Amino acid sequence: MEKEKKINCGGGKKKSENWLAVTIKPEVIKNYIEEYNGNKYVKLNINIGKPDKYGKDVSISIDTWTKEGETKNYVSLEDNKPEVSDNAPIVEDDLPW
Numbered sequence: 001m002e003k004e005k006k007i008n009c010g011g012g013k014k015k016s017e018n019w020l021a022v023t024i025k026p027e028v029i030k031n032y033i034e035e036y037n038g039n040k041y042v043k044l045n046i047n048i049g050k051p052d053k054y055g056k057d058v059s060i061s062i063d064t065w066t067k068e069g070e071t072k073n074y075v076s077l078e079d080n081k082p083e084v085s086d087n088a089p090i091v092e093d094d095l096p097w
Helices: 026-032
Strands: 008-016 019-024 034-036 039-041 044-048 058-062
Touching: 008 026, 019 026, 019 044, 019 058, 026 058
Parallel strands: none
Antiparallel strands: 008 019, 008 058, 034 039, 044 058
């Protein structure tokens, strides 16, 4: 079986044992949106490795794996684009950092 080409969509740094700071490229992931039970998702692979020349040790790629003989049907967000206000509130979470 041929190895799939890795589709990089972001990266970042491991800040602690339970905290990764990452940046994701929306122009890449928008092409790999899947729909399941009426919800939209993007499946990602997140790998922690050795730091590159910029100190980034986290790589993010699209998970395009399927069972042999199956295909994925990617959907567009344009049909159900959510309305987002420029004045949207910032929501504080209860994460420890």
